[in-house]
Amino acid sequence: MTTRKKSKSRTKPAGKKSARKVVKLAPRKTAASADGLPRPSTKPWGQAGKALEGVRILDLSHVQAGPTCTQLLAWFGADVIKVERPGTGDITRGQLRDVPNADSLHFTMLNHNKRSIALDTKNPKGKQVLERLVKSCDVLVENFAPGVLDRMGLTWEHIQKLNPRMVVASIKGFGPGPYEDCKVYENIAQCAGGAASTTGFDDGPPLVTGAQIGDSGTGLHLAIGIVCALYQRNRTGRGQKVNVAMQDGVLNLCRVKLRDQQRLAHGPLTEYPQHPHGKFGEAVPRAGNASGGGQPGWILKCKGWETDPNAYIYFITQAPVWGQICKVIGKPEWITDPDYAKPEARLPRLKQIFDTIEQWTMTKTKFEAMKILNQYDIPCGPILSMQELAEEPSLRKSGTVVEVEHPTRGKYLSVGNPIKLSDSISEVKRSPLLGEHTDEIFKKVLGFSDKEVVDIKGSGATGGIPSKDAA
Ligand code: CAO
Numbered sequence: 322m323t324t325r326k327k328s329k330s331r332t333k334p335a336g337k338k339s340a341r342k343v344v345k346l347a348p349r350k351t352a353a354s355a356d357g358l359p360r361p362s363t364k365p366w367g368q369a370g371k372a373l374e375g376v377r378i379l380d381l382s383h384v385q386a387g388p389t390c391t392q393l394l395a396w397f398g399a400d401v402i403k404v405e406r407p408g409t410g411d412i413t414r415g416q417l418r419d420v421p422n423a424d425s426l427h428f429t430m431l432n433h434n435k436r437s438i439a440l441d442t443k444n445p446k447g448k449q450v451l452e453r454l455v456k457s458c459d460v461l462v463e464n465f466a467p468g469v470l471d472r473m474g475l476t477w478e479h480i481q482k483l484n485p486r487m488v489v490a491s492i493k494g495f496g497p498g499p500y501e502d503c504k505v506y507e508n509i510a511q512c513a514g515g516a517a518s519t520t521g522f523d524d525g526p527p528l529v530t531g532a533q534i535g536d537s538g539t540g541l542h543l544a545i546g547i548v549c550a551l552y553q554r555n556r557t558g559r560g561q562k563v564n565v566a567m568q569d570g571v572l573n574l575c576r577v578k579l580r581d582q583q584r585l586a587h588g589p590l591t592e593y594p595q596h597p598h599g600k601f602g603e604a605v606p607r608a609g610n611a612s613g614g615g616q617p618g619w620i621l622k623c624k625g626w627e628t629d630p631n632a633y634i635y636f637i638t639q640a641p642v643w644g645q646i647c648k649v650i651g652k653p654e655w656i657t658d659p660d661y662a663k664p665e666a667r668l669p670r671l672k673q674i675f676d677t678i679e680q681w682t683m684t685k686t687k688f689e690a691m692k693i694l695n696q697y698d699i700p701c702g703p704i705l706s707m708q709e710l711a712e713e714p715s716l717r718k719s720g721t722v723v724e725v726e727h728p729t730r731g732k733y734l735s736v737g738n739p740i741k742l743s744d745s746i747s748e749v750k751r752s753p754l755l756g757e758h759t760d761e762i763f764k765k766v767l768g769f770s771d772k773e774v775v776d777i778k779g780s781g782a783t784g785g786i787p788s789k790d791a792a
Contacts, residue, residue: 371398372745376551377766379458380404380435383411385507385533386492386567387464388431389540394460394547395434396738396747402454402762403432403753407439407784410755423730424752430735432752433725438763439756439783442473447782451475453767455483459560460547464492466504477562487560488550492539496566505567510535514571519578521607523595528607539570577613581605592617597669612637617671620704621679623687631709634687636678637700638671640664645697650681723749759783 362369373394380391380403388411395401405411414428441447451473455461461480463470470476470491480487494505495513503509511517511529521528532538546563554560572579581590582605589596592615593608612618618637625632638646643664647655655661660670667674682690687703694701705713711734716722723737728751738747763769763777777783 366744367746369744372742373397373399376400376460377458378402379454379461381461381463381465383464384413385431385536386540387462389537390543390547391435391462392431392433393541393544393738397745401435402458402766403435403437404440404442404451404454405437405755407441407756410437410439414755420730423727426733429727429730429733429752433735434750435753436758436762437753437756438759441782441784444780444782446777446780448474450767450777450782452483455480455487457766458487459551460488460490462490462543467493467502485559486554488547488554488563489560490543490547490563492543493564493566495568507533507535510539510567510571514568515575515578516571519575519605519607522609523599523607534574535567535571538574539565539567542570542573578605591668594672616640619675621675621682623682623690624685626683631704631706632687633704634682634690635702635704636682638667638674639700642697642699646699649693649697649699650678652677720747725749725751727751728754756783
């Protein structure tokens, strides 16, 4: 009997049945016709299981990039089994601790809805367990340094032998090329992917952003790749490798800057603050707070800016509402003035225009300004602090900000699933304690007998006993 069969009662392997059927995408004659798809469920929305129910993930990921990906898959219903080194676990459990002896907020906020197994993958028994997990899971996710997975014995060839249906998803800092062997963290990816060179002000150094586009951004890219590979597996019956390099993920998010690099060859970037007074070099310059699109924007001071570092508003001079903008800020003459009436005429005067608008925004709080500008459909947005976001009732209501109870740290706030599916509702469950589910997984997922569990534990593979065989 395979380990897979033993675990049948908990989750059904994804694609096991459908791999034999080819899903045709021809239009269905009736809602109930077969065509490879089941009849539409009659269950109430949100009660027909979760999107990824039946998919089991072997999560070897750590820190942020990989855990972001597997957390998202877990929110969509995948059974995520996080393998962690006994004793320490994911290194982030102990980093930036705010509460003594409790898992860090970093760890708890990136590992919701997962199960944890403590396993020394360098212990021979631990290695056997790891292979059993490979046979029992649909997807392996890892973001080790280059070469680590191979050194663990899990080469692509070996995984294929153990489980040809497995999708093997990896994040590395760089793709094939001069830096492929490098270890990479968030800010390195931002720098190497084009974000830092295009962020900040012209007269300052390159700047990294607070948004974790290198780690979390790449994790999101990986999740999309995994779901596509699983979908393809439904037709082909076989797994595949899914690789995302952090440099590539960041560059993908900087797509518009590569656009501008090519536009630069044809003349100055007229929407950039360097136009018309500053100089353009050979590469896309840092554009300060200029809007990335064809609708010029800037960050403007609001009432209270002298003491509140976040009393600002982002204001876009969208062309279709130019007339409304002029009326609101008390410059109705600009509507017909040839220096201001058309978008092209405004481009060389943007600084002066924003300075004038700022005279108006400085008389209002950012929320007062929002209220007025929204009445006229003028695109704008308040600069919201983390404190304001944490307290925003609408984000609590939508489940984007959630309060979670944890056994050792008590209540904490987290960001919930930002992707809302109407038939797969996400519930945010606390992150697991280190090794919390080791026994449960040994017995219910891997089908080990009591004696086998005693043997594995006696070997030190789950920690506690120092392993003689450990490398
Ligand atoms: N049991 C035993 N050993 C384990 C283990 C387990 N359960 N889990 C991990 N290890 C071991 C690995 O086998 C590896 O050992 P060897 O080097 O001897 O083979 C070792 O832990 C360290 O792995 P690592 O090199 O990946 O970890 P690091 O802390 O040195 O580097 C990082 C961290 C993030 C820089 C590196 O993993 C990396 O570059 N990853 C790819 C890019 C990436 O994802 N960066 C994002 C980081 S933030 O999300």
